[in-house]
Amino acid sequence: MAYVKVYTKDPCPYCVAAKSLLKERGIPFDEIKIAPADVDAFIALTKRSGMKTVPQIFAGEQLIGGYSELSQLDAKDNLASLKAEST
Numbered sequence: 001m002a003y004v005k006v007y008t009k010d011p012c013p014y015c016v017a018a019k020s021l022l023k024e025r026g027i028p029f030d031e032i033k034i035a036p037a038d039v040d041a042f043i044a045l046t047k048r049s050g051m052k053t054v055p056q057i058f059a060g061e062q063l064i065g066g067y068s069e070l071s072q073l074d075a076k077d078n079l080a081s082l083k084a085e086s087t
Contacts, residue, residue, distance in 0.1 A: 009042075015055040018057060060085070
Protein backbone atom coordinates (compact mmCIF):
# COMPACT_ATOMS: atom_id res chain seq x y z
CA MET A 1 0.00 0.00 0.00
CA ALA A 2 1.21 3.48 -0.85
CA TYR A 3 1.96 6.04 1.84
CA VAL A 4 -0.17 8.65 0.01
CA LYS A 5 -3.90 8.13 -0.42
CA VAL A 6 -6.11 10.24 -2.67
CA TYR A 7 -9.86 10.09 -2.11
CA THR A 8 -11.75 11.03 -5.27
CA LYS A 9 -15.19 11.20 -6.88
CA ASP A 10 -16.16 11.36 -10.55
CA PRO A 11 -16.27 13.76 -12.29
CA CYS A 12 -13.65 15.92 -10.58
CA PRO A 13 -11.08 18.00 -12.47
CA TYR A 14 -9.19 18.76 -9.24
CA CYS A 15 -8.88 15.03 -8.56
CA VAL A 16 -7.42 14.53 -12.04
CA ALA A 17 -4.99 17.41 -11.48
CA ALA A 18 -3.86 16.06 -8.09
CA LYS A 19 -3.25 12.57 -9.48
CA SER A 20 -1.37 14.01 -12.45
CA LEU A 21 0.87 16.09 -10.19
CA LEU A 22 1.66 13.11 -7.96
CA LYS A 23 2.47 10.97 -11.02
CA GLU A 24 4.62 13.74 -12.50
CA ARG A 25 6.66 13.94 -9.29
CA GLY A 26 6.98 10.15 -9.03
CA ILE A 27 4.95 9.86 -5.83
CA PRO A 28 3.21 6.48 -5.54
CA PHE A 29 -0.36 6.74 -4.28
CA ASP A 30 -3.51 4.72 -3.81
CA GLU A 31 -6.70 6.18 -5.24
CA ILE A 32 -9.85 5.52 -3.28
CA LYS A 33 -12.91 6.34 -5.37
CA ILE A 34 -16.05 7.21 -3.49
CA ALA A 35 -19.16 6.28 -5.42
CA PRO A 36 -21.79 9.03 -5.69
CA ALA A 37 -24.35 6.75 -4.05
CA ASP A 38 -22.05 5.89 -1.11
CA VAL A 39 -23.17 8.71 1.16
CA ASP A 40 -22.01 6.92 4.31
CA ALA A 41 -18.43 6.64 3.04
CA PHE A 42 -18.35 10.32 2.18
CA ILE A 43 -19.78 11.30 5.58
CA ALA A 44 -17.11 9.19 7.31
CA LEU A 45 -14.41 10.85 5.21
CA THR A 46 -15.67 14.36 6.00
CA LYS A 47 -15.69 13.52 9.72
CA ARG A 48 -12.10 12.29 9.44
CA SER A 49 -10.81 15.30 7.51
CA GLY A 50 -13.21 18.15 8.22
CA MET A 51 -13.31 18.76 4.43
CA LYS A 52 -16.43 18.56 2.29
CA THR A 53 -14.72 18.51 -1.10
CA VAL A 54 -12.48 16.16 -3.07
CA PRO A 55 -9.78 15.31 -3.64
CA GLN A 56 -8.76 14.63 -0.08
CA ILE A 57 -5.10 13.72 0.11
CA PHE A 58 -3.49 11.99 3.06
CA ALA A 59 0.16 11.19 3.75
CA GLY A 60 -0.09 8.33 6.19
CA GLU A 61 -2.72 9.49 8.67
CA GLN A 62 -1.95 13.19 8.17
CA LEU A 63 -4.26 15.25 5.97
CA ILE A 64 -2.41 17.22 3.30
CA GLY A 65 -5.63 18.78 2.05
CA GLY A 66 -6.98 19.07 -1.46
CA TYR A 67 -5.40 19.97 -4.77
CA SER A 68 -4.66 23.56 -3.69
CA GLU A 69 -2.67 22.43 -0.66
CA LEU A 70 -0.87 19.78 -2.71
CA SER A 71 0.02 22.42 -5.29
CA GLN A 72 1.34 24.74 -2.57
CA LEU A 73 3.49 21.93 -1.18
CA ASP A 74 4.78 21.27 -4.69
CA ALA A 75 5.72 24.95 -5.11
CA LYS A 76 7.58 24.77 -1.81
CA ASP A 77 9.61 21.59 -2.33
CA ASN A 78 8.49 19.77 -5.53
CA LEU A 79 6.79 17.26 -3.22
CA ALA A 80 10.22 16.12 -1.97
CA SER A 81 8.77 15.75 1.53
CA LEU A 82 6.20 13.25 0.23
CA LYS A 83 8.73 11.43 -1.92
CA ALA A 84 11.04 10.95 1.06
CA GLU A 85 8.22 9.47 3.14
CA SER A 86 6.92 7.20 0.38
CA THR A 87 10.23 5.42 -0.31
